Amino acid sequence: MFGRTIRTTFQEVSITVTKKAKCKFCNKKIVRRKKFCQTINPFNKNSNGEIKQSSEIREELKIEKNKWLEDLNEYHQKCYEEDVL
Numbered sequence: 001m002f003g004r005t006i007r008t009t010f011q012e013v014s015i016t017v018t019k020k021a022k023c024k025f026c027n028k029k030i031v032r033r034k035k036f037c038q039t040i041n042p043f044n045k046n047s048n049g050e051i052k053q054s055s056e057i058r059e060e061l062k063i064e065k066n067k068w069l070e071d072l073n074e075y076h077q078k079c080y081e082e083d084v085l
């Protein structure tokens, strides 16, 4: 399907998070799921120039996750369009 490209698979570190928010237009509940992931690979280095370990990646994903969870500015695409148009 993708031809004969040779691909190296790197170990993936990921977390999947569910967020419950309210649509800012219709006030109905919205449930969103998001996956945060990074792979352990020779190009994914930390500020010391070392390859990030899974524990390090997990810490970073946690920060990203918390930022996303704090952002409750969610809405249905449909509601948004109805409000704007």
Ligand SMILES: [Zn+2]
Residues within 6 Å of the ligand: 023, 024, 025, 026, 027, 028, 075, 076, 079
């Ligand atoms: Zn809505």
